[in-house]
Amino acid sequence: MDSDTASRAVGRTRARARPRRTELAAFLRSRRERITPEDVGMPPGIRRRTPGLRREEVAQLAGIGVTWYTWLEQGRPINASPQVLDAVARTLRLDATEREHLYHLAEVPDATVGGESECLPEDLQGIVDALVPLPAAVANGRCDVLAWNAAYAAVFPHVVAAPPGERNFLLISFTLPPCCNPIANLEETAAGNVAVFRHRYSRHLGEPGWKNLVRRLQDASPEFARLWASHDVATPGPSVRVFRHHAAGHIRTRTTVMDVGSSPETRLIVYTPSDERSRERIDRLLADPGAAALDHRH
Numbered sequence: 001m002d003s004d005t006a007s008r009a010v011g012r013t014r015a016r017a018r019p020r021r022t023e024l025a026a027f028l029r030s031r032r033e034r035i036t037p038e039d040v041g042m043p044p045g046i047r048r049r050t051p052g053l054r055r056e057e058v059a060q061l062a063g064i065g066v067t068w069y070t071w072l073e074q075g076r077p078i079n080a081s082p083q084v085l086d087a088v089a090r091t092l093r094l095d096a097t098e099r100e101h102l103y104h105l106a107e108v109p110d111a112t113v114g115g116e117s118e119c120l121p122e123d124l125q126g127i128v129d130a131l132v133p134l135p136a137a138v139a140n141g142r143c144d145v146l147a148w149n150a151a152y153a154a155v156f157p158h159v160v161a162a163p164p165g166e167r168n169f170l171l172i173s174f175t176l177p178p179c180c181n182p183i184a185n186l187e188e189t190a191a192g193n194v195a196v197f198r199h200r201y202s203r204h205l206g207e208p209g210w211k212n213l214v215r216r217l218q219d220a221s222p223e224f225a226r227l228w229a230s231h232d233v234a235t236p237g238p239s240v241r242v243f244r245h246h247a248a249g250h251i252r253t254r255t256t257v258m259d260v261g262s263s264p265e266t267r268l269i270v271y272t273p274s275d276e277r278s279r280e281r282i283d284r285l286l287a288d289p290g291a292a293a294l295d296h297r298h
Helices: 003-033 055-062 066-073 082-091 096-105 124-130 150-155 157-161 169-175 186-204 208-220 222-229 276-287
Strands: 136-139 145-148 239-245 249-259 267-273
Touching: 003 066, 003 096, 055 066, 055 082, 066 082, 082 096, 096 186, 124 136, 124 145, 124 267, 136 150, 145 157, 150 157, 150 276, 157 169, 169 186, 169 208, 186 208, 186 222, 186 239, 208 222, 249 276, 267 276
Parallel strands: none
Antiparallel strands: 136 145, 136 267, 239 249, 249 267
16 A cells, blocks of 8 residues: 555545544533533632533543543543543543443543444334234335334324335424424423434444434424433433324323344334223224325425
């Protein structure tokens, strides 16, 4: 490899790393600013120009150099060891999900995972269909809905009627108007949804599909933009979701998320009715496809 070719290769590598470093810098600042001196047993002092701890205080508590930590938070291209990242994570009181997020952003090798895939296992659609009358769908890390059963189609007609490129549950939940938005308790669930999405996003920094989706959501939804700016991260878990259907009313469910082992970042989502009335409403929609269909489009 000649010197010009090597220089171009180095330049491409740095360009790919830049979005990840920018995200790392913003994440560290957001975590530092949420911790007060009192939280770590330090005197509050006076005339603090920024909320939370100062950079030099984080460095002191973590036992690392102030200059090194400053460069890390500024997104400079420096290498971080697992031991140093662990010290920073402990000082900033990161939970397990946030710590993993930090490792991904810092590009530590043992924290990387596989990417998403839309090539679904051959038998997966049959498994999803067998779950009827429970609504179930398969989605990728970006929240694109890839497969679903009849019960899911009955409860979420706006999702399945969308063109393939628009069949994204996060986009639909943050952009559809109230008259046809399927999420009845969005105020309760929005923060968690965005935090889970950001956790996955750290594996795909710089990828056009992910960047374009975030840009669309920020432009279309001030609420998404506000939550995205918080830099919170989380992993998916069981939750209570309340959906609305124009013909059936509110449907309360418990959500179970299971990874599809043969397809990295692909997951099976199952909605179990949490009360008898919700179960009956799903059964009624399944029995009457006309009632389950869209009542209008935007």
